[in-house]
Amino acid sequence: MFSAIIFDCDGVLINSESILRTYHIRHLAGFGLHYEPESYSRKFKGKAWPQFVALVEEEFQEKFGKPLPDGCFDSVRDDTWAEYQRSLGATDGVEALLSSLTLPKAVASNSHAASLERKLKLTGLHAHFDPYLIALDHVSRGKPAPDMFLHAADRLGAAPETCLVIEDSTTGVTAATEAGMTSWGYVGESADDPGLPDQLRAAGASEIFVHHDEIRERLG
Incomplete structure (x- = not known):
C-alpha cells in the first residue's frame, strides 16, 4: 500500500x-x-x-x-x-505503533535539527528514526512548502506518491498534499480544537485518527 x-x-x-x-x-x-x-x-x-x-x-x-x-x-x-x-512525553500508543512498523520511516519537523534531536532523545523515540531526522536546517523552505517531505522521501529512497504522512496540522497536511503524498490526520492531542478534523480534511487529509492504535490497526 x-x-x-x-x-x-x-x-x-x-x-x-x-x-x-x-x-x-x-x-x-x-x-x-x-x-x-x-x-x-x-x-x-x-x-x-x-x-x-x-x-x-x-x-x-x-x-x-x-x-x-x-x-x-x-x-x-x-x-x-x-x-x-x-512534562514532555511520547503520545499515547506511538511507541507500539513505531515498534510494529516494517516500512522505512522518517520524521519531518518544522523544528531545527538540534531541537528535534533533543526532543526525540528526551522522549525515547530517537532510535526509531535515526538517521532519518529531517528538520528546517535541511531544506530552504519549511512546511507548508513540500520541500521537507520531498527531502525525506529522497532520503528514504521512496517515490513521493507512495509515501504516507502522519500530521496534526493544516500546515503539515498542506505540505504533504503539495508533495503528492497521502496524508492522515492525527488529532489525539487536540481535544481543545474540535474543528481540527474538518480543517485537516479540507487541507487534504484522507483519513482522521484519534489514537495511534487506530493507525496501527489501519496499517495492519
Whole structure:
C-alpha cells in the first residue's frame, strides 16, 4: 500500500504541542495578546519559529500600532525547555505503533535539527528514526512548502506518491498534499480544537485518527 511513512514530530510523536500552546498563551498574554486554545491552534499550530514570530509581530502591530517590546522572546527558549523537562512525553500508543512498523520511516519537523534531536532523545523515540531526522536546517523552505517531505522521501529512497504522512496540522497536511503524498490526520492531542478534523480534511487529509492504535490497526 505504502513504501514509506513520514511522521510529523510535535503533536504527533510527542505531546509538545499542548505544552507549547499552554506556555505561549500565558507568555503572549503578558504583552496584551490573548488567545483561547482553539484560536491559538488555528493561527499557530504547525508553524516554524520564524513564522510564529512574524505572525505575533503582525498581530501586535495591528492591535497596538507599534512594534513588539524589545526582548519579549528572550526567555522563551530556556522557559520552553524547562516546561519540556517537566512534562514532555511520547503520545499515547506511538511507541507500539513505531515498534510494529516494517516500512522505512522518517520524521519531518518544522523544528531545527538540534531541537528535534533533543526532543526525540528526551522522549525515547530517537532510535526509531535515526538517521532519518529531517528538520528546517535541511531544506530552504519549511512546511507548508513540500520541500521537507520531498527531502525525506529522497532520503528514504521512496517515490513521493507512495509515501504516507502522519500530521496534526493544516500546515503539515498542506505540505504533504503539495508533495503528492497521502496524508492522515492525527488529532489525539487536540481535544481543545474540535474543528481540527474538518480543517485537516479540507487541507487534504484522507483519513482522521484519534489514537495511534487506530493507525496501527489501519496499517495492519
